[in-house]
Amino acid sequence: MQKIKNSKFTIRIPIIVAITLVAGIQIGAKFFGNQNMVGDVIKSSSKFKEILTYIDRSYVDPVDTDSLAEYGITKMLEKLDPHTAYLPAKEAQLAMSELQNGFDGIGVEFNVFNDTVYVVTPLSGGPSEEVGILSGDAILEANDVDLTGEQLNTRLIFNTLRGERGTEVKMKIKRKGFKEPLEFTVLRDKIPTYSVDASYLMEDGITGYIKINRFSETTYDEFLAGLKGLKSEGMTQLVLDLRGNPGGYLERATAIADEFISGNDVLVYTDGKDDRNDRKMYARHKGVFEKGALVVLVDEGSASASEIVSGALQDYDRALIIGRRTFGKGLVQAPISLSDGSELRLTISRYYIPSGRSIQKPYTSGDLQDYYGELNERSEHGEFFSADSIKNDVKNQYKTMGGRTVYGGGGITPDVFVSRDTTHISRYLMELYGTNIIREYALEYSNDNADKLNKMPFNSFLKSFNVTDAMLKEIIKKGESLGIEYVAKDYAKSKSFIQGQVKALIARSIWKDTNGLSNSFYKVIGKDDEMLKAAMSHFEEAKNLGK
Incomplete structure (x- = not known):
């Protein structure tokens, strides 16, 4: 008797079709309960299976039909709304970790459109926020991996941006208002479950x-x-x-x-x-x-x-x-x-x-x-x-x-x-952020002066500690050693902001809080936070709401 030889695709096809059947028949029956609708879904899924079978059997070149099926599903869902999505098994597992177990990575919430990764928001207190990544930034490249084009998918993004804490991710960022891409080096860290x-x-x-x-x-x-x-x-x-x-x-x-x-x-x-x-x-x-x-x-x-x-x-x-x-x-x-x-x-x-x-x-x-x-x-x-x-x-x-x-x-x-507030933004500041110089200097200063700082009550530090010109010169020198040209006009524009960031990062390093809190950091930056100042000046209005 002649043995029946099934291709790998034929063996896997129940799983592939299950995606469309479960997403169609089961959801349709469970949520919509319309027999005519279920019948239409069965016809469509049969057509999908039939086409994939012909491709696997007769297409002139080898084809990864699993990837083809997933691509088809993804494109189908794009016709619905911006938030309906399909996640392959590994990606679904990774996505859940953000809300449950924490993970090591660069700390951004992102979306993909037009074959480009856009930052929705850098996670507060995460490594991307600390180096100056902003909402709306487009990530063009990370560690020499191109993150644009048709090959882009969530798995590629996760594999590129996540990794062992302490390792570097060198990124090229497209930001509105800058003609050339900005370069950032982000040090991966634990993205905690604390919120x-x-x-x-x-x-x-x-x-x-x-x-x-x-x-x-x-x-x-x-x-x-x-x-x-x-x-x-x-x-x-x-x-x-x-x-x-x-x-x-x-x-x-x-x-x-x-x-x-x-x-x-x-x-x-x-x-x-x-x-x-x-x-x-x-x-x-x-x-x-x-x-x-x-x-x-x-x-x-x-x-x-x-x-x-x-x-x-x-x-x-x-x-x-x-x-x-x-x-x-x-x-x-x-x-x-x-x-x-x-x-x-x-x-x-x-x-x-x-x-x-x-x-x-x-x-x-x-x-x-x-x-x-x-x-x-x-x-x-x-x-x-x-x-x-x-x-x-x-x-x-x-x-x-x-x-x-x-x-x-x-x-x-x-x-x-x-x-x-964009009054402090300059190309020079972005280059300092992009190479992580501000954060590294603050950590070095904290380590070198830990004994002196630990003897100081935090409230005294908050009121009296100043980031001096001598300290800023060290940052400038570090930048020049990495090829960042000092631009006096840009420096003057960003100086007070750099001072505030260095002071806040020193505070976070020395006065550590429990349960994931960064009170010392936010107490420092709150001094120059225009939105927080607005809040403090509108409490009378807030008290009178609904009266």
Whole structure:
């Protein structure tokens, strides 16, 4: 009897087809329950299997049909919306580690469009933030690996940017406003699961400050511990800093909002095609800080769960929102595990905050470049620098519970606008950051002067320690040794900012906090933080909200 010989593809085809069948039939049956729809999906998946079989059997050249199938799925999902995505098994595992176990890497939240990696936000306190990577930067190359073009995928990005802590990643960055690519050297480090960067009482003795960098599994517990601690110290008003927070677990975000909002009203609700995907989340218990002035800081890097928290607090007139318009992500994804360990993140509904407004910004199906390039458009139109440049659609006007006008359809528009501070930005500064000189100098200085600094109370350091011209000359020399040309005009522009960064990094190195906090760092940079200054000057307005 002649043996039947099956190709590797024929053996693997149940797994490949399972992706489309599970993503189609099972999801369709579970979520939509329409027999005609299921029938259409079966026809489409049969066609998909048939074409792959012909390619495997008869195409003139060898083909990796697994990769071809995954490519087809990815392109198919691009026709839906900007956040529906397919993750192969290894990528799904890596992606979850950001919210659960931590990982070693450069610390950026990124998106891919038009075959280019764009930074959504550098993770607060991570190595990329420390060397000056910004939201909107395009990563062109890392360690001589080209991160543009058709070969680009999430696996390549992870494999290139993640690695053993202490190792270097040399990157070429395209930044708007600079004709030539900028070069950065980032030292990989542990990206921790801690999500509260700072929690401290400010110098006035009554204002608390809490900064949350994302909403992970432990965020609510970290936040609650900090909030209770501040209240016990005498806090009567609070600044909640959600700048650069890309979101995360919705339940952690709404639990935090519940600590500020009294009663049992809706905090957020979802609406989709299938009623089974509709849900409402309510305030459920008496919060720790339901009374007392509250200011929330946001910017264009604040997305998803951050927008739900800030939007709900704005809708209930519970907090004054200060900063710049948020990102505008209000689509809900359900993570669906497939049979081979891969994952489909399917958009099943939209978020709506209490006033009834959606925070999702407009998008055209299949046009990811336009969607993710929208932040660059904001920059070009001057929105980062002028409140008058924010183009809210009057058709999306809503009212807060106290009757104030707010807008939907594109992020949370702040009550008080604060422009992006670029007065210190220069090519010279970027080159110093790119080679990690500022951070390395601060660490060296801390090590060399540890005995003297450890004898100094932190408050004395905060008030009296100055980064001298002699110290700055050392930084200039280090730069010149690496080929960075000293430019007097650029140096003058960036000098005070460099001094502040060096002082803050020294503080972080000497006065280490527990539980992932960097209070000493943020107390130093807070002195020159224009948005934080705006918060301090608007507490009276925050106190009178809803009255």
